Amino acid sequence: MFAAAIEAAQPRHCLPPYLMALRASLSAGGRLIVLGAGKASAEMARCVEAHWPDTETARLEGLVVTRYGHAVPCQHIEIVEAAHPVPDAQGLAAAERMLDKVRGLSVNDTVLCLISGGGSALLPLPLDGISLADKQAVHRALLNSGASIGEMNTVRRHLSAIKGGRLAAACDPARVITLLISDVPGDQPVDIASGPTVGDASTCLDALTVLRRYAIPVPESVMATLNSGRGESIKPGDPRLARTETHLIATPQKALEAAARVAQDAGLSAWILGDSLEGEARDVAKVLAAIALQVARRNQPFQAPCVLLSGGETSVTVRGTGRGGRNVECLLALGVALKGEPGIHALAGDTDGVDGQEEIAGAYLAPNTLERAWALGIAPQDSLDRNDGHSFFQALGDAIITGPTLTNVNDFRAILIERP
Numbered sequence: 001m002f003a004a005a006i007e008a009a010q011p012r013h014c015l016p017p018y019l020m021a022l023r024a025s026l027s028a029g030g031r032l033i034v035l036g037a038g039k040a041s042a043e044m045a046r047c048v049e050a051h052w053p054d055t056e057t058a059r060l061e062g063l064v065v066t067r068y069g070h071a072v073p074c075q076h077i078e079i080v081e082a083a084h085p086v087p088d089a090q091g092l093a094a095a096e097r098m099l100d101k102v103r104g105l106s107v108n109d110t111v112l113c114l115i116s117g118g119g120s121a122l123l124p125l126p127l128d129g130i131s132l133a134d135k136q137a138v139h140r141a142l143l144n145s146g147a148s149i150g151e152m153n154t155v156r157r158h159l160s161a162i163k164g165g166r167l168a169a170a171c172d173p174a175r176v177i178t179l180l181i182s183d184v185p186g187d188q189p190v191d192i193a194s195g196p197t198v199g200d201a202s203t204c205l206d207a208l209t210v211l212r213r214y215a216i217p218v219p220e221s222v223m224a225t226l227n228s229g230r231g232e233s234i235k236p237g238d239p240r241l242a243r244t245e246t247h248l249i250a251t252p253q254k255a256l257e258a259a260a261r262v263a264q265d266a267g268l269s270a271w272i273l274g275d276s277l278e279g280e281a282r283d284v285a286k287v288l289a290a291i292a293l294q295v296a297r298r299n300q301p302f303q304a305p306c307v308l309l310s311g312g313e314t315s316v317t318v319r320g321t322g323r324g325g326r327n328v329e330c331l332l333a334l335g336v337a338l339k340g341e342p343g344i345h346a347l348a349g350d351t352d353g354v355d356g357q358e359e360i361a362g363a364y365l366a367p368n369t370l371e372r373a374w375a376l377g378i379a380p381q382d383s384l385d386r387n388d389g390h391s392f393f394q395a396l397g398d399a400i401i402t403g404p405t406l407t408n409v410n411d412f413r414a415i416l417i418e419r420p
Contacts, residue, residue: 001259001262001263001307001309001347001414002259002347002349002361002362002400002412002414004258004259004261004262005255005256005258005259005351005409005412006255006351006402006405006407006412007258008250008254008255008257008258009040009181009250009251009254009255009351009407009408009409010043010406010407011040011043011044011046011047011181011249011250011406011407012043012047012050014181014249014250015044015047015048015051015179015249016047016051018177018179018247018249019047019048019051019052022110022112022177023052023053023056026059026110027107027108027109027110027175028108029108030106030108030109030110031059031061031105031108031109031110032059032060032061032109032110032111032112033061033062033101033102033105033109033110033111033112034048034060034061034062034063034064034077034111034112034113034114035062035063035064035098035101035102035111035112035113035114035167036062036063036064036065036066036077036113036114036115036116037064037065037066037094037114037115037116037118037119037122037123037193037196038066038114038115038116038117038118038119038122038181038193038408039066039067039070039084039116039117039118039352039354039404039406039407039408040066040070040114040116040117040181040352040406040407040408041064041065041066041114041115041116041119042064042066042070042071042072042074042079042406043070043072043406043407044064044114044116044179044181045062045064045072045074045077045079045114046072046073046074048060048077048112048114049074049075049076049077057075057076060076060077061076061077062076062077062078062101062112063077063078063080063094063097063098063101064077064078064079064080064114065079065080065081065082065090065091065094065095065098065122065123066079066080066081066082066118066122067081067082067083067084067118067122067354067404068081068082068083068084069081069359069404070404070406072406080093080094082094082121082122083121083122084118084121084122084354085118085121085139085143085357086121086136086139086140086143087121087122087124087132087135087136087139088124088132088136089132091121091122091123091124092124092125092126092132094122094123095123095124095125095161095162096125098123098162098167099125099161099162099167099170102167102170102171102174103170105171105172105173105174106173106174107173107174107175108174109174109175110174110175110176110177111171111174111175111176111177112177112179113167113168113176113177113178113179113196113197114179115178115179115180115181115192115193115196115197116180116181116183116192116193116407116408117181117182117183117184117192117193117352117408117409117410118183118193118352118408119192119193119194119196120152120153120156120163120193120194121139122193123160123162123163123193123194123196124136124139124160125160125161125162126159126160126161127159127160127161127225127230127231128161129221129224129225129230130159130219130221130222130225131221134218134219134221134222135159137218137219138155138156138159138216138218138219138222139156141216141217141218142155142156142216143318144316144317144318145214145216145317146214146280146315146316146317147210147213147214147216147315148185148278148313148315149184149185149191149278149313149315150184150185150186150188150191151210151213151214152210153184153190153191153194153195154202154206154207154210155207155210155211155216156194157190157194157195157200157202157207157233158202158203158204158206158207158225158226158231158232158233159207159222159225159226159231160194162196163193163194163195163196163233164190164194164195164196164200164233164234165195165196165197165198165199165200165233165234165235165238165241166196166233166234167196167197168196168197168198168234168240168241168244169234169238169240169241172239172240172241172243173243174243175243175244175245176197176243176244176245177244177245177247178197178198178244178245178246178247179247179249180192180246180247180248180249181249181250181407181408181409182248182250182251182252182409182410183252183313183351183352183408183409183410184313184410185252185275185276185277185278185312185313185410186276187248187251187252187253189246189248190202197244197246198236198241198244198246199233199234199235199236199237199238199241200233200234200235200236201235201236202233203232204225204226204227204229204231204232207226207231208223208226208227211226250407250409251275251409252275252276252311252312252409252410252411253272253275253311254409255311255351255409255412256272256275256309256310256311256412257272259309259412259414260272260307260309263306263307263309268305268306268307268416269302269303269305269306269307270306270307270309271302271306271307271308271309272309272310273288273291273308273309273310274310274311274312275310275311275312276311276312277310277311277312277314277411278312278313278314278315279314279315280314280315280316280317281314281315281316281326281327281329281330281333282329282330282333282384284314284330285329285330285331285332285333285334285336285337286333286337288308288310288330288334288413288415289334289337289338290337291308292308292338292341292344292346292415292417293338293341293344295308295417296341296343296344296417296420297420299420304343304417304418304419304420305416305417305418305419306416306417307414307415307416307417308414308415308417309412309413309414310411310413311409311410311411311412311413312410312411313326313410313411314326314327314329314330314411316329316387318387319385319387320385320386320387320388321386321387322383322386322387322388322389322390322391323356323358323388323389323390323391324356324386324387324388324389324390325350325354325355325356325357325358325360325362325389325390326350326355326356326411327348327349327350327355327361327362327363327389327411327413328348328355328356328360328362328363328389328390328392328393329384329387329389330348330411330413331346331347331348331362331363331365331389331393331413332380332383332384332389332392332393333384334346334348334365334415335365335369335370335380336370336380336381336384338365338367339370340367340368340369340370340371341367342367343367343417343418343419343420344367344415344416344417344418345364345365345366345367345415345416345418346364346365346413346414346415346416347362347363347364347365347400347412347413347414348362348363348365348411348412348413348414349361349362349363349400349402349411349412350362350408350410350411350412351405351407351408351409351410351411351412352404352405352407352408353401353402353403353404353405354404355390356390358390359401359403360390360394360399360400360401361400361401361402361405362399362400362412363389363390363393363398363399363400364393364398364400365398366398369396369398372396373392373395373396376395376396378392378395380392
């Protein structure tokens with residue numbers, strides 16, 4: 001099921017139909033510049049080249065930035081690697097070069113933007129007065145705060161010289177076409193990579209509210225930018241966005257539907273609880289555990305055997321010093337809540353192959369997971385208190401390592417409940 005969800009979101013399946021329409025609508029003599037950012041953006045660029053006629057490759061040029069280890073070979077589009085989730089100088093230089101590439105475009109030119117999750121960290125071009133070190137400090141604080149992805153991106157958009165519609169505004173008067181692979185709950189384009197090509201209705205005041213709500217410490221330069229209003233993003237209806245269009249080509253819902261078909265083919269009923277579950281990972285786990293127990297013990301609201309699927313993006317308020325990610329945090333909390341209930345298995349993983357900051361996608365939970373952990377002298381609740389999910393599941397041999405999947409439609413969770 002996990003593999004099917006990842007496969008459904010591969011650019012080679014969902015991108016080609018949009019390229020046919022693009023080729024038919026290009027202005028004669030105009031340039032085509034391909035720009036991209038995100039964990040899936042390099043594979044999206046390779047797909048563009050693979051489906052572009054050899055007779056037209058002279059028009060194809062561009063620059064894409066992806067996470068270290070996620071690059072793929074391209075002939076005409078330059079691929080740059082940078083750091084994620086905390087940005088680095090490589091990402092900063094790539095963002096500066098992107099803005100250079102779109103200066104002086106004409107009305108006959110077209111910019112194709114390939115955007116996927118991870119782009120917020122991979123395009124860390126701060127506004128004047130904010131340093132890269134300041135941006136890095138903000139990213140670290142946001143990641144540890146427990147803020148939702150929407151809240152984090154609200155802050156990021158108002159500190160950036162390229163996100164929050166600014167990249168599209170810099171392309172004016174050229175036509176801008178954005179193809180998105182969504183990794184955010186609700187699939188809002190403004191939250192995918194912090195919306196470099198779409199208008200943003202949020203304000204500096206909204207960003208300040210997020211910082212205050214979670215008591216997030218930030219450098220003085222950041223507070224000065226937000227308090228002065230200098231960080232205002234490009235708003236919907238701005239005339240510089242008049243020639244932009246945006247298309248969602250892959251979403252968490254489509255990935256969950258692909259996983260459901262795998263379960264159904266195996267003779268199991270499959271229920272999608274939601275593609276946009278948010279909240280503290282351990283709190284979401286308690287709710288999922290309660291539903292799973294009701295199914296296992298009461299055959300309500302679903303009848304076993306069945307599979308419960310969900311997606312979205314949980315958050316973690318980091319209090320310990322362990323090796324964790326939001327998916328293994330959720331899975332470990334689920335195991336603690338289930339207390340070894342017979343017949344319930346689960347998997348949680350990030351569809352990009354990276355849960356947190358580790359090259360580990362997620363993990364598998366069995367009915368005997370807690371028993372095996374105690375036998376090794378590992379206390380599950382202690383591991384959870386330390387935010388140490390990766391160490392816990394690796395010690396049991398139940399970590400899931402996929403390597404870079406070259407796509408990203410966020411978290412994947414599956415709970416299998418066997419017949420009583």
